[in-house]
Amino acid sequence: xxxxxxxxxxxxxxxxxxxxxxxxxxxxxxxxxxxxxxxxxxxxxxxxxxxxxxxxxxxxxxxxxxxxxxxxxxxxxxxxxxxxxxxxxxxxxxxxxxxxxxxxxxxxxxxxxxxxxxxxxxxxxxxxxxxxxxxxxxxxxxxxxxxxxxxxxxxxxxxxxxxxxxxxxxxxxxxxxxxxxxxxxxxxxxxxxxxxxxxxxxxxxxxxxxxxxxxxxxxxxxxxxxxxxxxxxxxxxxxxxxxxxxxxxxxxxxxxxxxxxxxxxxxxxxxxxxxxxxxxxxxxxxxxxxxxxxxxxxxxxxxxxxxxxxxxxxxxxxxxxxxxxxxxxxxxxxxxxxxxxxxxxxxxxxxxxxxxxxxxxxxxxxxxxxxxxxxxxxxxxxxxxxxxxxxxxxxxxxxxxxxxxxxxxxxxxxxxxxxxxxxxxxxxxxxxxxxxxxxxxxxxxxxxxxxxxxxx
Numbered sequence: 001x002x003x004x005x006x007x008x009x010x011x012x013x014x015x016x017x018x019x020x021x022x023x024x025x026x027x028x029x030x031x032x033x034x035x036x037x038x039x040x041x042x043x044x045x046x047x048x049x050x051x052x053x054x055x056x057x058x059x060x061x062x063x064x065x066x067x068x069x070x071x072x073x074x075x076x077x078x079x080x081x082x083x084x085x086x087x088x089x090x091x092x093x094x095x096x097x098x099x100x101x102x103x104x105x106x107x108x109x110x111x112x113x114x115x116x117x118x119x120x121x122x123x124x125x126x127x128x129x130x131x132x133x134x135x136x137x138x139x140x141x142x143x144x145x146x147x148x149x150x151x152x153x154x155x156x157x158x159x160x161x162x163x164x165x166x167x168x169x170x171x172x173x174x175x176x177x178x179x180x181x182x183x184x185x186x187x188x189x190x191x192x193x194x195x196x197x198x199x200x201x202x203x204x205x206x207x208x209x210x211x212x213x214x215x216x217x218x219x220x221x222x223x224x225x226x227x228x229x230x231x232x233x234x235x236x237x238x239x240x241x242x243x244x245x246x247x248x249x250x251x252x253x254x255x256x257x258x259x260x261x262x263x264x265x266x267x268x269x270x271x272x273x274x275x276x277x278x279x280x281x282x283x284x285x286x287x288x289x290x291x292x293x294x295x296x297x298x299x300x301x302x303x304x305x306x307x308x309x310x311x312x313x314x315x316x317x318x319x320x321x322x323x324x325x326x327x328x329x330x331x332x333x334x335x336x337x338x339x340x341x342x343x344x345x346x347x348x349x350x351x352x353x354x355x356x357x358x359x360x361x362x363x364x365x366x367x368x369x370x371x372x373x374x375x376x377x378x379x380x381x382x383x384x385x386x387x388x389x390x391x392x393x394x395x396x397x398x399x400x401x402x403x404x405x406x407x408x409x410x411x412x413x414x415x416x417x418x419x420x421x422x423x424x425x426x427x428x429x430x431x432x433x434x435x436x437x438x439x440x441x442x443x444x445x446x447x448x449x450x451x452x453x454x455x456x
Contacts, residue, residue: 013129015069021062022125028055029118032110048110052100055117060089066129075132087173095171095282149173152243152277156290159242162361163235164212166283175280177270180287182206184224185266186236189257199273199293200243201266202236208286229260243290269293327352328444331371333362333388334406335380339429343375343406346433347440359388366398373443375427378407389421404443406436 011026012019032051063085070078096113103109153170160168183203190198206224209232214221219228237255261269270291277292329352332343340355347353354371356362359380366374374392378385385405392398402424424443427436 011125013125014133018062018066018069018129018132021058021065022121022129025055025058025062025121028058029114029121032114049100049105052097052113056093056097059093063089066132070132073132077131081132084174091169091171091173095169149277149279152290153279155243156279156281158361159239160281160283160288162358163239164283164285166212166285168281168283168288170279171282172280173278175278175289175291177267179263180205183263183266183287184209184229184232185261185263186233187257187259187261187266187269188237188240188255189259191254191256196294199269199291200240201269201289201291201293202239203266203287203289203291204232204236205286205288208283208288211285233258233260328373329354329371330440331356331362331365331374332406333357333359333374333380333385334377336377339377342433343436346437350441359384359391362388363391366392366401370398371401373424373440374401374403375406375440376403376423378405386421389423393421402443402447404440 011022028051032048032055067078067082067085070081075081096117100109100113153173157168157170160166183205186202186204188200188202190200192198209224209228210219210222213232213235214228219225221228259265273293275291275293277290279290281288281290327350330347331354332340332347333356334340334343335357337357340357344353344355354365356365362374362376365371376385376388380388385407389403392401392403404424405426406429407426408429425439427439431439
C-alpha cells in the first residue's frame with residue numbers, strides 16, 4: 001500500500017456539503033489504490049474498473065452540486081470554475097478511459113488514471129475550490145477568452161501533425177503543472193519592442209522526444225542524450241516560431257533567455273505566475289504541454305473598454321475594422337518558408353493571407369477557413385501540387401475553389417497532367433513579384449466583373 005491520501009484541515013473550504021463530497025472522492029481513490037495492490041490481477045482489474053465508474057459518477061455529481069452552490073452565493077468566478085470542471089469531465093476523463101479500454105485495464109494504465117485523478121483532485125481542492133469562500137485567488141482567472149483559446153488548440157493540433165505526423169487531442173485546457181512521466185521542461189523568454197515580457201514553456205514527455213525527434217535523427221536509443229536534447233531545443237524553437245503568428249499582437253522582438261528546467265524549477269515558475277494559455281495534449285506517443293505567461297495578452301486581446309464618452313468612436317472603429325477584414329482571402333501553399341513569407345508580404349496589404357507548408361496542412365486550412373483563391377506550389381515533397389488539387393476537387397464543398405499553380409515548371413507534360421482538374425492558371429516563379437501580384441489582381445477583377453454581370 002504505497003499510495004494513500006491523508007485528509008487534513010487544509011483541504012476543507014468551510015462548506016459542509018462540498019467538504020463531505022471531497023472526502024468521499026478521496027476515499028474512492030484510496031480504495032482503488034488498495035485494489036491496485038491486490039495480488040490477483042483479474043480481481044484487481046475488475047475492482048478498479050468498477051471503482052473508476054463509481055468515481056466518475058460521483059465526480060460529475062459533485063461538480064454539479066458545487067456549481068449550484070457557487071450560483072447560490074453569486075460567486076464571481078463561477079464561469080471560470082465551470083470551464084475547469086467541463087474540461088476535466090469532457091476531455092481529461094474520456095482520454096484516460098480510452099487509454100484504459102485500449103490497454104484492457106493494464107496495471108500501467110490504471111496507475112496512470114489514479115495518478116492523474118489524484119493529482120488533479122488535490123490541486124483543484126487546494127487552489128480553485130479554496131477561492132469559493134475567498135481563502136485564495138483563482139489560478140485560472142487570467143486565461144485567454146474561450147474563443148482565442150479554441151483557436152490556439154486547433155493550431156497546435158495541426159502543428160503537431162505537420163511536424164511529427166501525430167494525431168493529438170487536448171486533454172486539459174487548464175493544465176496545472178502536474179507531473180507526468182519523465183518530462184523535459186523547456187522555457188523561452190522573449191521581449192517585444194514595447195518592452196513586454198513573454199514566457200513560453202514547452203513540456204515534452206521523454207518518450208515523446210525519443211519517438212519523434214529521435215526517430216527523425218535516426219538515433220537508436222531509448223534514452224535522452226546531448227544530441228537528442230540539442231535537436232529537441234531547436235525543434236522546440238521552430239515550434240514556437242510557428243505558434244507566434246497565432247498569438248494576439250505577438251510582436252516578439254528577440255529571445256532573451258532559454259532554459260532547460262527540472263520539474264521543481266518548472267513548478268516554481270508555474271506556481272508564481274498565472275498562465276494565459278496552459279494546454280495539455282495526448283499525442284499518442286507521449287504527453288505535450290504548451291504554456292504562455294504574458295498578462296498583457298488579455299489587455300491586447302480584449303481591446304478598449306467602451307464607455308459613454310467613447311462608445312460611438314469605438315463602434316465606428318470596430319465597423320471600419322470589419323470592412324477591412326472583408327478582403328479577399330488567399331491561401332499560399334509552398335514547402336519553402338522563404339517563398340511563403342515573400343508571397344505573404346507581396347499580397348498582405350490588399351488581401352487576407354493564410355499560408356500552409358504542405359498539402360495536408362492546406363486541406364485543413366481550407367476546411368477551417370475557405371479561401372477565395374489558392375496559390376499552389378506544383379513541386380512539393382510527399383504530396384505534390386497535382387495531388388493536392390485532386391484532393392480539393394474530390395471534396396464537394398471545395399470543388400469550386402479556384403486554384404492557380406505557382407511553379408517553376410510550365411512544360412507541356414506537367415500542364416497536361418492537371419488540365420482535367422481545371423486550375424485557373426499557372427504563374428511561373430521566375431516572374432517578377434510585381435507581375436505575379438498584377439496577375440492575381442487581374443484574376444479578382446475579372447471574377448468581380450463576372451459576378452456583377454450575373455447579378456444583373
